[in-house]
Amino acid sequence: MQLYDFPAPTPRRIRMFLAEKGVEIPRVCVDIAKGEQFRPAFRAINPSCTVPALMLDNGTVLSEVPAIWHYLEATYSKPTLLGGNPEETALILMWERRMEFDGYFAAAEAFRNSVPAFACRALTGPHEYDQIEAVAARGRARMLNFYADLDARLATVEFVAGAAFTAADITAIVSVDFAQNAVGISVPERCENVLRWHERVAQRPSYQA
Amino acid sequence: MQLYDFPAPTPRRIRMFLAEKGVEIPRVCVDIAKGEQFRPAFRAINPSCTVPALMLDNGTVLSEVPAIWHYLEATYSKPTLLGGNPEETALILMWERRMEFDGYFAAAEAFRNSVPAFACRALTGPHEYDQIEAVAARGRARMLNFYADLDARLATVEFVAGAAFTAADITAIVSVDFAQNAVGISVPERCENVLRWHERVAQRPSYQA
Numbered sequence: 582m583q584l585y586d587f588p589a590p591t592p593r594r595i596r597m598f599l600a601e602k603g604v605e606i607p608r609v610c611v612d613i614a615k616g617e618q619f620r621p622a623f624r625a626i627n628p629s630c631t632v633p634a635l636m637l638d639n640g641t642v643l644s645e646v647p648a649i650w651h652y653l654e655a656t657y658s659k660p661t662l663l664g665g666n667p668e669e670t671a672l673i674l675m676w677e678r679r680m681e682f683d684g685y686f687a688a689a690e691a692f693r694n695s696v697p698a699f700a701c702r703a704l705t706g707p708h709e710y711d712q713i714e715a716v717a718a719r720g721r722a723r724m725l726n727f728y729a730d731l732d733a734r735l736a737t738v739e740f741v742a743g744a745a746f747t748a749a750d751i752t753a754i755v756s757v758d759f760a761q762n763a764v765g766i767s768v769p770e771r772c773e774n775v776l777r778w779h780e781r782v783a784q785r786p787s788y789q790a
Numbered sequence: 791m792q793l794y795d796f797p798a799p800t801p802r803r804i805r806m807f808l809a810e811k812g813v814e815i816p817r818v819c820v821d822i823a824k825g826e827q828f829r830p831a832f833r834a835i836n837p838s839c840t841v842p843a844l845m846l847d848n849g850t851v852l853s854e855v856p857a858i859w860h861y862l863e864a865t866y867s868k869p870t871l872l873g874g875n876p877e878e879t880a881l882i883l884m885w886e887r888r889m890e891f892d893g894y895f896a897a898a899e900a901f902r903n904s905v906p907a908f909a910c911r912a913l914t915g916p917h918e919y920d921q922i923e924a925v926a927a928r929g930r931a932r933m934l935n936f937y938a939d940l941d942a943r944l945a946t947v948e949f950v951a952g953a954a955f956t957a958a959d960i961t962a963i964v965s966v967d968f969a970q971n972a973v974g975i976s977v978p979e980r981c982e983n984v985l986r987w988h989e990r991v992a993q994r995p996s997y998q999a
Contacts, residue, residue, distance in 0.1 A: 629888065637877065641877060641881070643880050643881065643884055644884055645883065645884045645887045645888065647856070647883055647887065648880045648881070648883035648884035648887065649880070651876065651879055651880045651883055652876050652877065652879075652880040655876030655879075656876065667860065667861050667864030667865065668846065668850060668861065670860055670861075670864075671852050671857045671858070671860045671861040672850070672852065672857070674854065674856055674857035674860055675852055675853055675854045675857035678854045678856065678857065679838065679854065682915075683915065703928075704932075706891075706892065708932070708935045710928055710931070710932070711924075711928075713922065713924045713925060713928070715920075715922045715924065715925075716922060716924075716925060719912075719919055719920075719922070722919070723913075723917070723919070726917045
């Protein structure tokens with residue numbers, strides 16, 4: 582196996598997942614900043630031009646975070662990050678997806694629609710789409726709603742999907758850091774539950790991944 | 791178990807899945823056209839205000855299509871729609887997600903940003919977001935790219951994820967029908983592979999679900 586990787590938020594979701602498992606696999610850097618994901622060499626590996634991608638030993642290439650996670654969870658089952666039975670797994674998938682839709686996609690639309698380097702690249706993938714200023718503004722508004730909703734959730738549970746750290750926490754904290762570091766949308770001080778949870782998750786070794 | 795349902799594209803993904811399994815479960819209609827998903831009775835069931843939602847016999851409520859599918863696949867394992875081993879499942883999850891991001895989300899943004907009834911509801915969920923005309927236009931452009939990409943894919947395989955009908959085909963055909971019926975973006979005649987695949991999938995009894 583080898584992971585096509587770059588120091589950016591989306592591949593960080595895979596790196597944190599692997600770090601929680603205590604697994605290291607070979608990594609190949611695809612320099613998104615230089616547009617390497619659009620060059621023929623990488624298109625031949627992943628026609629969607631997205632990073633991360635995981636190449637299996639038989640040559641099969643997986644892209645899309647939930648798909649890669651599924652494969653890694655099946656291969657390295659402990660500690661589980663996607664639940665121990667169908668109900669647990671379904672709840673984790675549900676929460677992870679909410680974190681992505683409400684948090685990650687919010688940060689991404691705020692970022693991609695405002696940063697000059699992403700002109701014509703407002704969406705991931707091989708096709709060009711213009712930036713839309715109103716979408717950058719919407720992304721910022723969504724992110725504030727995300728913080729408020731997550732704060733309410735974390736008032737009653739320790740981690741996003743319940744009592745245990747799961748993949749949902751990975752997407753949530755990567756979303757928060759993405760919004761803070763790339764777009765300057767910090768967690769409001771009133772969101773004390775989010776701040777406490779963030780501090781706690783940031784102490785895990787996987788946070789450095 | 792009971793399914794909170796409505797004759798709309800997103801819950802159709804669950805109905806088709808159940809029909810492929812040959813399973814019927816009780817359904818409760820949540821009238822999205824009347825905004826019932828925002829009323830206290832349904833908010834108490836699913837605070838995300840999204841339909842479909844699946845209530846299990848123990849009272850747990852699952853929302854989000856991939857989460858509901860996971861639970862249903864584990865409960866009614868045959869015929870499999872999410873793969874028979876980790877690699878197969880990961881590939882189906884990857885293709886399904888591409889169909890959703892490139893197709894379903896494209897149709898949804900074209901629709902929600904242009905239809906008067908969805909004013910202030912450009913995104914799913916409990917928060918209000920204004921329609922953005924440029925996003926409706928982007929959704930239409932994305933849909934045409936989706937048709938072209940899907941046509942290239944279906945030139946080499948029978949179904950979206952390979953040789954077998956899977957959940958990826960459900961999301962793909964629901965996306966096509968959504969774009970055609972709700973926004974008037976038909977499959978171009980030159981996309982012969984998409985048209986042939988659509989005709990074939992539409993012959994399955996589950997298509998009527």
